Amino acid sequence: MITTSGLTKVYRSRGREVTALDGVDLHVREGEVYGVIGQSGAGKSSLIRCVNLLERPTSGTVTVAGQDLTALAGRGPRAGRELRQARSRIGMVFQHFNLLSSRTVQDNVELPLEILGRSGKERSRKALELLDLVGLADKAKAYPAQLSGGQKQRVGIARALAGDPKVLLSDEATSALDPETTRSILTLLRDLNRQLGLTVLLITHEMDVVKSICDSAALMEHGRVVESGTVTDLLATPGSELASALFPVAGEASGDNRTVLDITFQGESATQPVISQLARTYNIDISILGAAIDTVGGLQVGRMRIELPGRYEDNVVPIGFLREQGLHIETVEQTEPAQQTQQVDRAPSALVKEEAK
Numbered sequence: 001m002i003t004t005s006g007l008t009k010v011y012r013s014r015g016r017e018v019t020a021l022d023g024v025d026l027h028v029r030e031g032e033v034y035g036v037i038g039q040s041g042a043g044k045s046s047l048i049r050c051v052n053l054l055e056r057p058t059s060g061t062v063t064v065a066g067q068d069l070t071a072l073a074g075r076g077p078r079a080g081r082e083l084r085q086a087r088s089r090i091g092m093v094f095q096h097f098n099l100l101s102s103r104t105v106q107d108n109v110e111l112p113l114e115i116l117g118r119s120g121k122e123r124s125r126k127a128l129e130l131l132d133l134v135g136l137a138d139k140a141k142a143y144p145a146q147l148s149g150g151q152k153q154r155v156g157i158a159r160a161l162a163g164d165p166k167v168l169l170s171d172e173a174t175s176a177l178d179p180e181t182t183r184s185i186l187t188l189l190r191d192l193n194r195q196l197g198l199t200v201l202l203i204t205h206e207m208d209v210v211k212s213i214c215d216s217a218a219l220m221e222h223g224r225v226v227e228s229g230t231v232t233d234l235l236a237t238p239g240s241e242l243a244s245a246l247f248p249v250a251g252e253a254s255g256d257n258r259t260v261l262d263i264t265f266q267g268e269s270a271t272q273p274v275i276s277q278l279a280r281t282y283n284i285d286i287s288i289l290g291a292a293i294d295t296v297g298g299l300q301v302g303r304m305r306i307e308l309p310g311r312y313e314d315n316v317v318p319i320g321f322l323r324e325q326g327l328h329i330e331t332v333e334q335t336e337p338a339q340q341t342q343q344v345d346r347a348p349s350a351l352v353k354e355e356a357k
């Protein structure tokens, strides 16, 4: 539904150049909720603004629903019209809602339809239908100042849906909201995604957002996508930073001469019996150093960090046993004491991991 290819954006201001996007290839499939995550300045907003051509890419292409938007941008009045039309099929939701304070809720939702030249009757019918969809049917005549943050964002979402978009873009739509309101807005986005078959590309800096509603995710660093895929595939990817950030498991080895393993499992995988079976079969003491279990897209996934006595070489057979049970195993290399202080400040994902051979 959305494809960017070699997307690059260089800002030039006061003789300085900032490369905000550095060859981004993104593939968002129809009907999925796709999360883009990354630190401040990574280029997330630039990406979303280039996807709907609010920002002109320096190079590369953006295709939405099979239409190459970059080919339309800035090529005369006719192409301009086509671009405006294509853009009206892409809804956009903002962090600070961007509602017009002098207009009622209904008039805010009608705004995109006015721009599209729809009749008053049609605008009103559509706006009321959308307000009903987002649970604000009774607020049509209210003004934005009379609404809570969550209600304002519902108006923002209703307005974004006015042009019957196939794609909804959202830039930190929940970061100005409290946790409970965040959950209700995320649930609304998920419901719209399912009911309307809407493809959602959202930007967030919160892993919980990715965990609760995203089918796929990409991690951005310095204008590049460094990891991407479906959340379940990422969880099974050795050394995936996104997976470690989604399911952080902490826990240091209790001493020298120990092997620490991270086990990733999905679905109904009965990890607990496997661990006790391992202990019985090889007569070893196993300690669980940490665990994180959650539900992603209705599927149970988790990680567990365990410690076995002895070095890696001593544990090749038990590790092979775990693998045979269909579990995904990574060894966690223990750090030298000198480096340990430095690591305290870093994310668990910063631990050096290497897939066990």
Ligand SMILES: Nc1ncnc2c1ncn2[C@@H]1O[C@H](COP(=O)(O)OP(=O)(O)OP(=O)(O)O)[C@@H](O)[C@H]1O
Residues within 6 Å of the ligand: 011, 012, 013, 018, 019, 020, 038, 039, 040, 041, 042, 043, 044, 045, 046, 047, 205
């Ligand atoms: N209009 C602009 N002019 C010049 N530089 C810009 C402009 N917009 C963004 N940048 C720069 O481009 C880089 C990427 O910015 P962008 O806003 O895309 O990051 P972001 O990932 O959305 O960050 P945040 O999480 O803080 O919103 C930053 O270095 C930023 O300073």
Ligand SMILES: [Mg+2]
Residues within 6 Å of the ligand: 044, 045, 046
């Ligand atoms: Mg941003």
